Amino acid sequence: MKIFFFRHAETKLDFDRPVSEWILTKRGHEDAMRIAATGIFDSVQRIISSDETKAKMTAQYVCERLDIELESTEELNELYRGKESNMTQEEYRQAVKQFFENGQALDWESLDSLQSRVTSFIDSIQTTSEVNNVLIVAHGINLTTYFAQLQGVLDTAFERWKKLKFCAYGIVENGIVVRDIVL
Secondary structure (H helix, E strand, O other): OEEEEEEOOOEOOOOOOOHHHOOEOHHHHHHHHHHHHOOOOOOOOEEEEEOOHHHHHHHHHHHHHHOOOEEEEHHHOOOOOOOOOOOOHHHHHHHHHHHHHHOOOOOOOOHHHHHHHHHHHHHHHHHHOOOOEEEEEEOHHHHHHHHHHHHOOHHHHHHHHHHOOOOOEEEEEOOEEEEOOOO
């Protein structure tokens, strides 16, 4: 089985809403549409995204191109970050660093919990899906963690996360990374 992974497009920071409700910027819509139009995902037969708006909006462009109905699940949602508060970008970056280095930050979901949640869902797709090519649209920390785990480089996850771009994509075939999501 080949699983394509696609990080959601650029989002508009809106601290009046929960992060899970953030929407794409104009550039985010343009980038998601452009990537979908390249045909990279044309062999995909099933599309599953996080249940969060930004991931569903990103996935919708591929769904429209391929005429496939979008499925969504909470299992792919962003790292649960507890009570949300306004953080500066530097404070957020430091919290992510702590999360990757110590397995826990603030009142966020733990690294072990995130790994278990995402990996269990992907494993279930691999064992139950009736199609060969699946697209998963999710979030930066989730995808960084999953790809680092598969490649045995969790100790470099924070550095990898800093390099991950919006609309990045990677491919895992039969449990092997054939295109890293972090280039």
